[in-house]
Amino acid sequence: MTTPAPFSIVDIARAAAHNLGTSWSIAPGVFSVSATINAPDGSSYILEVRDTGQGVNLCVFDENASRHVLHWAAEDDGVVHLADTVGVTIRMIRDEDSSTPWNAGQHLLAVLEAHDRAATAEGHKIGAYIVMPGRLGQFVTISGSSTSGDENRHDYAPTDHDGWTAVLRDADGTQVQVVHQSPQGINRDFAEDTALLASVVLPLTSATQTR
Structure with missing residues (x-):
């Protein structure tokens, strides 16, 4: 019998959105196996677990459907750690089109x-x-x-x-x-x-x- 995870994708997304700012929000996916993180400017990012061919990994998909694999992310990291990883990943994605990217x-x-x-x-x-x-x-x-x-x-x-x-x-x-x-x-x-x-x-x- 498989022990259910102590938290869900939605929990990670919710914590990441909170870290990103007060105007960020989330929308749970079907059966809460994915979640969409919405930015104040209308852009959105999908968070879900996928089989990447090198294992089952947590992934962030941007608006171009480009997949950003969080290779080191693991359930044992806990919600806070995973949410920080997701938040930094999303900020880096947004920086790709910025004229003043963060260091x-x-x-x-x-x-x-x-x-x-x-x-x-x-x-x-x-x-x-x-x-x-x-x-x-x-x-x-x-x-x-x-x-x-x-x-x-x-x-x-x-x-x-x-x-x-x-x-x-x-x-x-x-x-x-x-x-x-x-x-x-x-x-x-x-x-x-x-x-x-x-x-x-x-x-x-x-x-x-x-x-």
């Missing part, structure tokens, strides 16, 4: 903001970081690296992403622990890696407001 840091800041986390982009002598206030006076610094070999940056295109590094620090800046180093393989999948990073740093910080 990696902007995408990450949007994910953190959706979870009511305070975060700022700061420049230092050795690079640029995203800084999050933590608990008990500690803070988290996040830096990215690109496929061109740049490190301690986040101003590159998401398609050039080569990994995130997050470090928990004491109030004086002393390193306490490296809390996230992108796993090999996932480091090249920007949406999945960003969702994975968020799942690590969110518990180390506190929400600042209720949206």
